[in-house]
Amino acid sequence: MTGLVLRNGRIDGGDPVDLLIDDGVVVQIGIGLTCDRSIDLEGRHVVPGLWDDHVHLSQHALAQHRVDVSAAGSASEAAAIMAAAAMVRPPEPGLPLVGVGFRDGLWPDSPTATVLNAVTGVLPTVLISADLHCCWLNTAALDRFGVGAHPTGILREDDAFRITESLRDVPESVLDGWVADAARTAASRGVVGVVDFEMADNLAVWSRRIAAGSNSLRIAAGIYTEHVDAAIAAGHRTGQIIPGTQGLLAVGPFKILIDGSLNTRTAFCVDEYPGLEGQHHSHGMLTVSPDALVPVLRRVSDAGLLPAVHAIGDDANRIALDAFETVGCRGRIEHAQLLRDADLPRFAALGVVASVQPEQAMDDRDVADRYWAGRTSRAFALRSLLDAGATVVLGSDAPVAPPDPWITIAAAVVRTRDGLEAWHPEQSITAVEAIAASAHGRYRVAAGDFADLCVVERDPLTATGSELRAMPVAATLIAGRFTHNSLTA
Numbered sequence: 001m002t003g004l005v006l007r008n009g010r011i012d013g014g015d016p017v018d019l020l021i022d023d024g025v026v027v028q029i030g031i032g033l034t035c036d037r038s039i040d041l042e043g044r045h046v047v048p049g050l051w052d053d054h055v056h057l058s059q060h061a062l063a064q065h066r067v068d069v070s071a072a073g074s075a076s077e078a079a080a081i082m083a084a085a086a087m088v089r090p091p092e093p094g095l096p097l098v099g100v101g102f103r104d105g106l107w108p109d110s111p112t113a114t115v116l117n118a119v120t121g122v123l124p125t126v127l128i129s130a131d132l133h134c135c136w137l138n139t140a141a142l143d144r145f146g147v148g149a150h151p152t153g154i155l156r157e158d159d160a161f162r163i164t165e166s167l168r169d170v171p172e173s174v175l176d177g178w179v180a181d182a183a184r185t186a187a188s189r190g191v192v193g194v195v196d197f198e199m200a201d202n203l204a205v206w207s208r209r210i211a212a213g214s215n216s217l218r219i220a221a222g223i224y225t226e227h228v229d230a231a232i233a234a235g236h237r238t239g240q241i242i243p244g245t246q247g248l249l250a251v252g253p254f255k256i257l258i259d260g261s262l263n264t265r266t267a268f269c270v271d272e273y274p275g276l277e278g279q280h281h282s283h284g285m286l287t288v289s290p291d292a293l294v295p296v297l298r299r300v301s302d303a304g305l306l307p308a309v310h311a312i313g314d315d316a317n318r319i320a321l322d323a324f325e326t327v328g329c330r331g332r333i334e335h336a337q338l339l340r341d342a343d344l345p346r347f348a349a350l351g352v353v354a355s356v357q358p359e360q361a362m363d364d365r366d367v368a369d370r371y372w373a374g375r376t377s378r379a380f381a382l383r384s385l386l387d388a389g390a391t392v393v394l395g396s397d398a399p400v401a402p403p404d405p406w407i408t409i410a411a412a413v414v415r416t417r418d419g420l421e422a423w424h425p426e427q428s429i430t431a432v433e434a435i436a437a438s439a440h441g442r443y444r445v446a447a448g449d450f451a452d453l454c455v456v457e458r459d460p461l462t463a464t465g466s467e468l469r470a471m472p473v474a475a476t477l478i479a480g481r482f483t484h485n486s487l488t489a
């Protein structure tokens, strides 16, 4: 028989068994199975191939080639990192200097164009915040991107997204190569698929990349408002596989953002942000009104596209759930970071999936403690969501966090890193739950499953948080094909 036998793999911590794979499917699990080709797993652990349910892969690939300012503890420190980078690795003539990853929520000084001007001069300089919802420009960049005179040089939400999109100055072929590298790296961490929410015509982009040979990941291509008319006209429905892509490309959800983010203090909340009381946008920003949201959800869901609503603040989540209830359609809420207790059971009742990125809680715990003071027991509430019957899917939101599912799983299970005390450990979920939430509900590999598999060196059920975070991945397979393999035949 043709196919492949993975010998001596442990499933769910049990005794070693053989997995017979044929035609992309695990056809049999047992002892002493044989076929033409076999690989000895030597007692390693086999879990389902993992999904990263929320990424921006082009932004992630670009970030690997931009100046990393994530370590900056102040605006002046971030400016100094940019100035040093301009000396060591200046941008190509005519291109702006771009930094990524700043988190200004707890900085003692304010990021302003003036702070940047002092060290970057006439070199157009743009910094993109870690949460992607804010751009910080110097005066030369404000001119260059047509913003003109601006009081601070800090642009938020749609104004920031416009800048980020016009920064795609890398030739398509170069960017595709960088994305292919990032996809291979993700596969080496056990990822078999991603939901790509890049702000782009993702179906066209990924059709091109797959035709050019990219085959490390399955892609569910998110659709934004700009491309939804074309998608509906083409009859695309969420979940549909695009022909001629080796089964790798599927139509993803339709994505709409209705609020901002915690770090940018634009997540739309019931309560005001401490320190912003009485000011404009003191509750954050609702960027789409309920009256505007309902007809959009109705239209796309009638057309067979699953709506995915970005909502971070608790009032934005309430509004998103209200809209799903009014329309009567299923869908997803992306992030669902802060929730009212009363909204927890509504996810299951309405068939709305909570798509959460647990590592963001590790990055933002101090910011949350400050700006969501007194409310953090309701933040990243994975345990409460599961206990309320919700379907939860996990992801990284790369480049916000690395597209590494073991980092995501570790954050969900132990809610800490770097030796800190766990942050709201009562909201921890188990390794089984975290893997299932990263594998579309599967935890235990069974006969009849797609042979999307991840082979790891440690038992995830007994691994500590730091062992989970650094889990060595021996092999990853999509439909029985290795996308990463460190095993010898």
Ligand SMILES: [Zn+2]
Residues within 6 Å of the ligand: 054, 055, 056, 197, 397
């Ligand atoms: Zn995102």
